[in-house]
Amino acid sequence: MNDGRPPGSLLDQVDDMEVKSELYEEPTFQKVAKLENSNSLVTLEFSNHQVEGDVKVDSDGDLVVDRKNRLSVEIEFSGSTVIPLVGLQIWRGAFVLADYILSQQKRRLFEDKVVLELAAGVGFTGVIAGMVAREIVCTDIDKGGILELIQRNFSRNQHLMKASTSVLSLDFYQDDWSPQLKRKLKETDIIIAADVIYDNNLSEAFLKCLTKVLLVPPKKTFLLALEKRFVFTVEDLDVVAPCFDHFFKCLNSQWSSPPMSAWTVQELDIDFQQTFEYERSKHLVLYKITT
Numbered sequence: 535m536n537d538g539r540p541p542g543s544l545l546d547q548v549d550d551m552e553v554k555s556e557l558y559e560e561p562t563f564q565k566v567a568k569l570e571n572s573n574s575l576v577t578l579e580f581s582n583h584q585v586e587g588d589v590k591v592d593s594d595g596d597l598v599v600d601r602k603n604r605l606s607v608e609i610e611f612s613g614s615t616v617i618p619l620v621g622l623q624i625w626r627g628a629f630v631l632a633d634y635i636l637s638q639q640k641r642r643l644f645e646d647k648v649v650l651e652l653a654a655g656v657g658f659t660g661v662i663a664g665m666v667a668r669e670i671v672c673t674d675i676d677k678g679g680i681l682e683l684i685q686r687n688f689s690r691n692q693h694l695m696k697a698s699t700s701v702l703s704l705d706f707y708q709d710d711w712s713p714q715l716k717r718k719l720k721e722t723d724i725i726i727a728a729d730v731i732y733d734n735n736l737s738e739a740f741l742k743c744l745t746k747v748l749l750v751p752p753k754k755t756f757l758l759a760l761e762k763r764f765v766f767t768v769e770d771l772d773v774v775a776p777c778f779d780h781f782f783k784c785l786n787s788q789w790s791s792p793p794m795s796a797w798t799v800q801e802l803d804i805d806f807q808q809t810f811e812y813e814r815s816k817h818l819v820l821y822k823i824t825t
């Protein structure tokens with residue numbers, strides 16, 4: 535299977551390999567319901583500590599305080615998948631990003647903003663962004679029913695979200711953006727993405743697409759959450775994160791001239807409130823890029 539990516543991509547060689555998110559080994563994912571379509575449904579209960587009380591939405595779509603202080607998000611996802619369909623699963627980066635979004639409520643970073651997610655996967659982070667932003671646009675490749683899965687997860691959690699929502703196709707390898715996507719990008723303030731760095735060719739396509747996205751006015755903030763994937767290589771005689779290193783090497787070289795050289799790239803501390811239950815592995819990183 536090839537979706538416009540260049541031949542020789544690592545993904546081409548391992549397309550048939552089944553992979554499974556590390557999250558599924560964690561306690562949160564031990565109690566899941568089986569759905570008729572053979573997907574699973576996890577209920578993620580959480581307290582919203584960032585505001586006084588709990589977040590709920592009133593009839594006008596505004597957030598209101600609930601003394602019970604508990605919310606639950608229901609997320610449909612696939613178990614193991616082949617690599618081209620990893621978007622049907624949920625990954626740790628999505629949890630970090632969700633935590634960060636909720637931790638920013640007092641600073642109102644997302645309030646009244648249009649947020650667009652790249653490679654949104656099952657749409658979990660999109661749901662959380664939809665609780666605090668004015669509009670959330672989730673994008674991913676139109677393959678394996680990923681866009682339909684995001685839409686179903688939006689519908690399941692509509693009662694929690696105050697944002698208007700849309701789900702659009704965006705393939706990093708495709709330059710011909712739909713008129714709807716172009717329109718949305720002109721309105722977008724914040725771009726988010728989680729766990730998109732795991733193949734060098736894909737990373738390069740992602741960087742090219744990201745640069746083009748960030749060049750669309752108005753000025754944008756980009757948040758990228760990743761779990762660094764470490765391996766031991768004989769070449770380095772050390773444990774390294776080759777995909778992560780490759781991505782930042784490309785970024786530093788491609789963004790060395792204006793206007794990108796004026797953008798700020800900042801690694802954020804992962805010391806914000808943990809709202810969801812998952813292992814905050816020390817390999818999780820979060821970057822903020824401002825244009």
Ligand SMILES: C[S@@+](CC[C@H](N)C(=O)[O-])C[C@H]1O[C@@H](n2cnc3c(N)ncnc32)[C@H](O)[C@@H]1O
Pocket residue numbers: 537618619620621622623624625626627628629652653654655656674675680704705706707727728729730736
């Ligand atoms: C590891 S998953 C992460 C999904 C989600 N962000 C999360 O953290 O749970 C990688 C994501 O990249 C998306 N992806 C892969 N190839 C892509 C491409 N060519 N264009 C856009 N997205 C792509 C996948 O569909 C998937 O949603």
